Amino acid sequence: MNESTNKVLPGLPGSAAKMRPDVSPTVSATASPATSLRSPAAVSLASRLLMVSVLLLLLIAPFVLPQALVNAAIQMLIAALFATAFNVLAGQGGMLSFGHAAYFGIGAFATLHAMNALGGAGLLPTPLLPIFGALGGCLLGLVAGWFSTQRSGVYFSMITLALAELLHALAPHLTSVFGGEAGVSSMRMPAWGLSFGEPMHVYYLTLAWVLASLGALFFFTRTPLGRLTLGLRENAMRLKFLGYDVHAARVMVFMISASFAGVAGGLLAMNNEAGNYVLFDVRLSSEVVLNAYIGGTGVFFGPALGAAVMTFFGYAVSDLTRSWLLYQGLIFVVVMMFMPNGLSGVVLWWQRSQRSSAVLARYAAGWSLGALACAAAVVFSVELLQRVLGSDYQSQLVDAQPWPAITLFGRDWLPGAVSTWLLPLLLLVAGGLILNRVTRAWDALNEEEAA
């Protein structure tokens, strides 16, 4: 998958490079792709194999997964499409939007209204209805894009945020369109001999739409406008001198991004058969930013990867912890600080490095070990704190009595004891030392090379 994307996006962190042309950090400072030890043909074969296996996994997933996981898989697919659509604007076009929930939400409402109006009959049966999501997103994207792309950089982000907030504040009052508190609900009507009552039907419907959309978005990166998008990010002034209408190009990119965000919203609407104005909430806008940047905006499939991973984690741990949002924020900040190109940046780093896989694996293992120790310390402290400070526990306390033990990870812990808090502290120190050592060794290795 990366042989092709390398060409599309040469490892530059999108928006950063646009707002600040003098800094252009690459993923790996040691080597360019041309001098890599791994030959392009081998990388291409490996990435194709990976792609085919992921596709196969997605196709057989509903037969092997329990029903709850099928639902989680649907959410992952939708989040992946949303993040990829967002990335067309943010990563490729260098326009950081903080209000993408607006287009997602509009897509959802457009699809719901279409479901109610058409009833799954006629020329547009149920499986085709997310097209209205695209239409809704596209139209709103045209208006919002025309306004917001008048400016660039921070101002662009602020306008998208303001537009989304405008819609969010307005939506509860426009009951005829957005249904007020209760929202709009609908039913998936049977079509093409499928009932769409089972999760499996919905899964394949979502999968088909997501794959088709991702394919279309990937194709877009190869079109002249797709190439121009990268130019908008890198140097819009130069495009202007070359005679392009920069504003028109920006609006078009905005519309494409908004349309596919609308498809994602439409798929969510089909899945839930309902929606209300909460869809416009700023939380959804921020989630897509988090997902896309955790995955890495420099690679086409990066945001999809980030969204799928984060949605899966969110699903997996939301039953176990009440602090998932905190972990999400922590992961985002750690990624921003130490892996500026996201998860997919790590893959690029590996591919482009001149060193042998064994050396890379050794260092990667060292970093992972240190990070795991730190993560364990943080998770332990947060979970213990959350239980200690929870109202259930606080109400059990008796004055002048020692605080009772808390069962966590299969053991009892006394919140008042020093030894309890020594454990995360030790883990944190150990993890920090490991990270420090590995990083130093890595730097020394590179310096040796340079000298």
Added chain:
Amino acid sequence: MEFFTVSLINGTIYGLLLFMVSAGLTLIFGMMGVLNFAHTSFYMVGAYLAYTLQTFIGFWPAVIIAPLIVGLLGVVVERWFLRRVHRYGHAHELLLTFGLSFIIAEIIKLFFGNYPVNYQVPASLSFAAFRLFGTDYPFYRLMMGLVSLLMFGLIYLLLSRTRIGIVVRSAIYRPAMAETLGHNVPLVFMGVFGVGAALAGLAGAIAGAFYTTNPNMALELGVLVFVVVVIGGLGSLEGAMLSSILIGLISSFAVGVDVSLADALDYVGAGQWARDLGGLMTLKVSSLAATIPFALMLLVLLVRPSGLMGEKE
């Protein structure tokens, strides 16, 4: 007349409060080019810290100490977080502060729960300043306005009349040149970031007692403060003052106006048509109050992109 006077005073004081938070934000932006998403989180932390501290050391000491701690937090954020990602560009810094605001809100929820805490104006300060149209006007409201005005005066004098002010302004205007002349620009950045955070913390400590203190207060105020800063012109202190009061007045007047677009169209005889149309036409201005600042911001950005008093674009 009563509505007008009360709205005028309330709006001005709310505007002054907005100014306390947006002053730091606009200074930080003007200097470092970073739009700090975590800025209203500092406001929230200030409120929660003051709430916690006041049970131990009393209201006034808490209001003084909480902003100092928040200022330290700001220094930490600048020195160990922002400076680290500076080389990746402004978008990256923006995203980092965005992530930090997320974390701060969640940590607050972890410690204080996801509901408002009972942070109240101390009894010694909750008396009426004067009577207005038969109702008591709280003294605390006036005090908030005075603190903000005092702060504006102090910052203004500091920036325009002292040697530190000259260095800070030159670091804002031409950071590279100021550095060449031997000034420690990173230190100035850190200082302004800390002071800006402390100001937001002070606003939180004072306003948290009057308005509600809950984990969503950062987000609620945050978007409004961005609007203020953009309308006033990013980097301009006077602009922030002007637009804060403007937004304060608009928010306070709009909630009391019981007129819709259709009523306005009555004057040209199209009222009934508009009422039949429904939707946006029949919405009362009062229910649109939350949207007016955003609409105003869009207008300003399109007509005068650098803001009312801004110079930079």
